[in-house]
Amino acid sequence: MSARTPAGRNAGGRNVSRLLADFGHDLPSAPTSTAAAKEARLFRHAPRRGPRWAGAGWSPASAPVSSWRMTSDQTPVLWPFISTPGLPPTGAQMGIDMLSGGAFYADPNGWVLDDDVPVTNPNLFSFGKPGRGKSATTKAFCLRMTDFGYRILVLGDPKDEYEGLCKFFGVEPFAIGPGLPTRINPLAFGPLLAGWDQLDATEAQARAAVVFGRWLTLVRGLVGSQRIGDQRVPFGPSDEVVVKTALQKLTGYILGQTQLTETTIPQLWHLLNNPTDDLIEECRYAGERHFLDDTRLLRDALGQLVSGALAGLFDDHTTIDVDWAAPIQSLSLSRLEPLGDEAIGIALTCLNSWGRGMREMAAPGDLRVVVRDESWKQLRLGPEAVKSFDADLRLSRRDGDVQFAVAHKPSDLLSAGDTGSQAATIAKDLLHLADVKVLHGQDLGVARELESMLGLGPMAQDLVTGWAMQGKGRALWCVGEQHYKVQTVLHPVELHLTFTNQALTGAA
Template identity: 75%
Template sequence: MRKATAQSGRTMARLLHDFGHDLPRMPAPETPQRSPRLFHYAARGGAARPGRGWAPATAPVSSWRMTSDQAPVWWPFVATPGLPPTGAQMGIDQLSGGSFFADPLGWVLDDEISVTNPNIMQFGKPGRGKSGNTKAFCLRMMDFGYRTLILGDPKDEYEKLCRALGVEPFVIGPGLPARINPLAFGPLGQGWASLSAAEAHRRTAIIFGRWLTLVRGLVGSQRIGEHRVPFGPSDEVVVTTALRRLTGYSTGASQLRETTIPQLWDALNTPTDDLVRDCRYESAGHFLNETRLLRDALGQLVSGALAGLFDAHTTVDVDWNAPIQSLSLSRLDALGDDAMGIALTCLGSWGRGMREMASRGDLRIVVRDEVWKQFRLGPEAVKAYDADLRLSRATGDIQWANAHKPSDPMSAGDQGSQAVAIAKDLMHLADVKILLGQDGAVADELERLLDLGSIARDLITGWAMHGMGRGLWVVGEQMYKVQTVLHPFERDLTFTNDAIESAR
């Protein structure tokens, strides 16, 4: 039978083939390829080659058995890639056990670290060590040629640090001689006569832009009942035109005159015909009627929060070569939170002006502590702060700001509106965030805004709340669990609990 089949010769496949059909063939079984070996056995002492961790004696190893349920506790040992050991040595990176170094400008220059600006924003509950971190960072960066500018010290807590460095801080307060003119030209106003027309034009755009942001922030911080004084496009035209006339820019003066806020107010109260015409009003009466709110808001500031502080030409002579400079503001405490916020707004704008042109290699840390006092003044003040940070031109500057929580700007009163959008934007002004201990609600807010994830969130409400200077450093997209370690000498310099020390 078998023979007959064999003789008949044609298999089913052959038969079908003869009629033009091909049966599918059974694929040949694949010979399994050996995957490359990930792990190699090493000799007990390690491979005796450079860089392979050879040790003359073997480490005592204890072996453990566990189920896969328990193993994730040990494996995988996930820790973010370490940062290079450059810049200020801040403390301990708790996940790697090594030292944590902060070097914002170095991070910007390093392609492997996703940081594009060197600015730092620090959030933390009061008393968690925000100012301590700030002082330690500034102090430790001094070794690398950085100088520090404290743009407003509401509690005078940087005074100890200044004095330790041989610098006497400026004290600003009612009845004291120090004046800061927020309408100062700054270094951009120097050598005006010899500038080309294009350069003069470029510089005026920067200077007038800065002043306008400031006046807008100041006027917008004033209230009418529950609401803030609006500052519209017509107010903008009036203020800019008046400032151009006062400085002599609109008349083509080769030397610009510095002006002050009371002079601006005067100019608006007694408008010249030129000013009225340039602002396109029919008559002086029309001008005065239309600008009443603006003038009254400025007037309140001139006779109120700015009086005797920010209403005259600058009298302090800042030595920009000193390791640190600070402006103490605690004397303003008695005038209320608004006055403090206004002082911070003025100093912020003045400081930005002073830093608009920095020489190469002039590395500086510009500190804004307790910025929430400025944020409380409403959306215009928040915008002024935003502009000061965003437009800070000196590329060697590290802007450092401390606040309690990201929603500080939202407490300005208009939830869900512009202020919220700005608050979110503010977060992007700093690629490095330091998150110290917080209560649950604020931690939730941070988690949402920064995409932290629950592990990081729990660190902020748990671990970070159990010690001063404990925080999560968010460097670009990487996170580090860091304990800042203070030297006893620094502990003394950063001590801020003097008032309650006697309770010990």
């Protein structure tokens, strides 16, 4: 705005551009900025204590903000009510998640398929002190999974405690014991033999690798479970060649037969005791004497099994016809109890291997929960038996079976060998085969191994040795890295089906 004099003249006079314009020179003028129309404000800053009028949330003092630094172990002490991310409500409803107060569902195959749940295999290992409710939780899980199309296979029931469950489904369990007619041949071919004569050479070779591999692992586990003093019988590469060649001879595979013959462990032992010339030659021994001298330990260990633990149980062709379409199948072993834990362990090794054979080539959608209760008895039989168990468990990712193994404490797996030994390493690896661990109550003495073997922090250890000890069916479910404090809730019918204190109530 220009100021004007009283005379009405421009006080500032003409400026340069005006002067030049008068003489015909137009200087370029600066563009006049057109300010953009201001947008209406969407948000307004709230004063630190809130808008100062009634009902608007004004606070007389500002909230102090303090920062804390701590480890994730210490955090739950200050924020005890923040729990692990919930699991999807699919699968068996097991009971109450005590941290969130909601229902806890177990769905191992569903968890593997769900990227939000940190598990990559559907196997479960359940640990706990005797009587804490491991078997009851296992049975409840199996029973509830049948609603989702799963069938149950109990590969050895040392206490006959799954018989109640079988009767509930109207299935008669198979009883195995001295003097009974039931025989299971752990060297059975299983479904892989079906249509063998029509297989092309590549497929036959692939199937043979699976079958002979399984048998070899079994024989190695059985021989390796025998003792010389406090050492286990070794099973070296030469023993492997001898057993494999003998098995190939007995079945007719080595002769390229299209119809293979099933063999048994006593037949294997017999052939090794009376080796044929071609067996001696194929195993590259100088003569019969050389063969017999070199395989003495192997033959004697097998012989002890044939006349001892396996006699009348696993020494002949299978005599039972298993209905795989039935909701449950169980093999009762309580009659072996007088023979001792080792005999039961050997029986479990045979049954586990046989069961694995039977589950090879399961039809798609044929889902099964495979229960291995009291598996510590097998795991105590030395590194070879642990390897055999390991091999049986590895199959599950291929066929969708959920393997449920029950033992007392994580170090059961280590009892096969000294700390730091090869056996201990195998046992630790075995723990990784099950991404889900169900930890029932344990004594304080076990707390350290919960840390060293499972990597549980002090809070989780306290739950297992404290809270879980104060009630049956209480367990810390470790689903990958996530922990859930779960109380299994049993229906009155299930309480009856899972009752295992008959002996105590009878005596009282």
